[in-house]
Amino acid sequence: xxxxxxxxxxxxxxxxxxxxxxxxxxxxxxxxxxxxxxxxxxxxxxxxxxxxxxxxxxxxxxxxxxxxxxxxxxxxxxxxxxxxxxxxxxxxxxxxxxxxxxxxxxxxxxxxxxxxxxxxxxxxxxxxxxxxxxxxxxxxxxxxxxxxxxxxxxxxxxxxxxxxxxxxxxxxxxxxxxxxxxxxxxxxxxxxxxxxxxxxxxxxxxxxxxxxxxxxxxxxxxxxxxxxxxxxxxxxxxxxxxxxxxxxxxxxxxxxxxxxxxxxxxxxxxxxxxxxxxxxxxxxxxxxxxxxxxxxxxxxxxxxxxxxxxxxxxxxxxxxxxxxxxxxxxxxxxxxxxxxxxxxxxxxxxxxxxxxxx
Numbered sequence: 001x002x003x004x005x006x007x008x009x010x011x012x013x014x015x016x017x018x019x020x021x022x023x024x025x026x027x028x029x030x031x032x033x034x035x036x037x038x039x040x041x042x043x044x045x046x047x048x049x050x051x052x053x054x055x056x057x058x059x060x061x062x063x064x065x066x067x068x069x070x071x072x073x074x075x076x077x078x079x080x081x082x083x084x085x086x087x088x089x090x091x092x093x094x095x096x097x098x099x100x101x102x103x104x105x106x107x108x109x110x111x112x113x114x115x116x117x118x119x120x121x122x123x124x125x126x127x128x129x130x131x132x133x134x135x136x137x138x139x140x141x142x143x144x145x146x147x148x149x150x151x152x153x154x155x156x157x158x159x160x161x162x163x164x165x166x167x168x169x170x171x172x173x174x175x176x177x178x179x180x181x182x183x184x185x186x187x188x189x190x191x192x193x194x195x196x197x198x199x200x201x202x203x204x205x206x207x208x209x210x211x212x213x214x215x216x217x218x219x220x221x222x223x224x225x226x227x228x229x230x231x232x233x234x235x236x237x238x239x240x241x242x243x244x245x246x247x248x249x250x251x252x253x254x255x256x257x258x259x260x261x262x263x264x265x266x267x268x269x270x271x272x273x274x275x276x277x278x279x280x281x282x283x284x285x286x287x288x289x290x291x292x293x294x295x296x297x298x299x300x301x302x303x304x305x306x307x308x309x310x311x312x313x314x315x316x317x318x319x320x321x322x323x324x325x326x327x328x329x330x331x332x333x334x335x336x337x338x339x340x341x342x343x344x345x346x347x348x349x350x351x352x353x354x355x356x357x358x
Contacts (some may be wrong), residue, residue, distance in 0.1 A: 001037050017052075017074055032067075041172070067162050069139055075306075077215070084114065087120040098300050098335070106152070113157070139159060151187065151331065196215045221242060233293050236254075
């Protein structure tokens with residue numbers, strides 16, 4: 001590990017990218033627990049300063065996949081959003097997952113306890129607000145809920161133990177590392193379709209090459225809300241489509257579909273409770289029009305990605321009835337009920353208050 005550190009941490013002029021074999025060696029040492037905490041931290045910081053290559057990322061993804069539990073299911077979409085959550089905006093991917101599942105396309109959601117650099121509201125927090133304890137949720141419980149709803153939730157700490165073991169050191173570093181990208185690509189359900197979030201435009205080329213090397217049938221790399229995979233509803237979104245080794249840029253403009261909507265002025269912070277209340281309102285065919293339309297557009301984009309519809313416009317016509325007739329809500333309640341029965345968050349007054357709408 002020391003020899004590899006010397007290569008990536010020589011400074012601005014001396015540092016070099018590791019080749020794939022060297023990267024595998026580093027990944028196996030770090031993810032296998034053979035690297036010391038100091039070596040692991042130094043490597044992650046050095047990579048952050050140097051900027052990791054597609055080959056380095058591919059090696060870490062490969063080792064993570066080799067140490068993860070993967071439940072290969074009916075072909076669907078992996079929603080690979082940021083693990084550091086949301087601070088200021090609606091998490092549209094959550095209701096979108098149940099619209100997509102109601103249309104017959106399975107979905108995988110995955111995440112962890114809050115992580116740097118954002119430390120926003122994460123899926124774990126929203127589950128607790130719904131009366132579900134994610135720490136008590138087993139892989140078998142998650143699979144059973146997916147069988148009932150079409151939506152699989154993978155807690156990365158349980159499904160990929162090395163990620164759980166490195167959580168503490170990542171909190172101590174307090175910054176984004178290559179693991180922020182690699183953890184999104186473990187692909188717990190062997191999905192042929194991927195929608196991947198990206199924050200900076202500068203990494204698109206590397207990620208496109210990485211996605212192609214990982215063998216996805218088709219992927220969308222989205223520069224969305226708060227660096228997530230959620231397309232905007234009040235302005236155009238840059239989306240890169242990766243398919244058969246090609247990467248093409250499109251600008252998705254909601255105005256094209258008559259959906260351009262001003263976002264509401266938010267007076268309260270986006271707590272887990274607010275995220276839960278908002279997504280439930282949308283899934284029942286209501287809520288603020290901006291959140292409803294954002295869910296509708298995101299669902300249409302994903303249905304088009306999976307080949308379930310021939311265009312985004314057709315996706316809108318497919319998704320809207322699923323929101324309005326209760327189909328998406330039915331998928332959500334089946335999922336939520338299965339998880340809550342398997343891992344109740346407890347019966348304290350606070351937990352009861354958090355779960356009052358469920």
